[in-house]
Amino acid sequence: MDQLINDFSLGLFFWQLVIFIGLIFLMAKFAWKPILSSLDSREQGIVDALAAAENAKLEMVNLEASNQAAAQEARVHRDEMIKEAREIKEKMISDAAGQAQEKADKIIASAQEAIESEKKAALADIKSQVAELSVSIAEKLTRNELSEKDAQLALIDKMLAEANI
Template sequence: MDLITPGFGLVFWTAITFLCLLFILRKFAWKPILGAVEDREEGIKKALASAENARKEMENLHADNERILNEARAEREALLKEARDIKTKMIADAKDEAQSQANKIIEQAQAAIESEKKAAMSELKNHVATLSLEIAEKVVREELSNKDKQIQLVESMLGEAILN
């Protein structure tokens, strides 16, 4: 029954062996294991910090992208507004130029009409004068073909000349 009830010597040597094993484990095993755990903990902390930095970087990039998009939209709107303004100005200039050309054409047409009117009036006056002379010539010929009428005409002209 010695095995069931341990003696003082067995407990003593078991305790010493246990303390030696504990000392050896502490000296050679605990430091590397704790070092590995601490290294792993440091690696995890660095990974978390790196992930946080990456998240912040992504947020900054997202904010920069939004800012750049807003600037691009504003620039596009400014360019479109400028293009609309230029188009409006070009249309207004074209209308003014067309109105100016139309006024010039109207003035030239009115001047041409006036000139044609004067030429027609002059031609009409000449034609009327020619017709009047032809009629007068025919009347005078008719009047002068008869001798009595000739004498009467000369006397009436003399009478009128004296009166004037």
């Protein structure tokens, strides 16, 4: 360190100071502005990138909310369709049951009518047979002697026995 102090020259120091100040002046004039503008543009690029990232994040949130709303709407639409399908199914079942009941009622009514007509025909047949038997019995009674009461009763019993066979 002593040697530096001993070798100190005022002229050399002056020229070094002039060169240093000139270098600072040249740097300020030609290099400082491009460096600062480069740093400003880089800073602006970072700010823009952060803003774009924030916008993308907001868009993602909005898109997610939109997707959830669309999914909810789809669920509601699906539920409405299922409800409508169930109502249609129930209506079809009730209509089919009503038609089946109507057909069954018609079949029962026609069967009752058929039974009633068969019953009337059977009663008419029975009445005609009873009339024929009565006429036949009366005919046979009038042919035989009707003087004896026991003979009449025996003849009626015999005719009834023949009629039951």
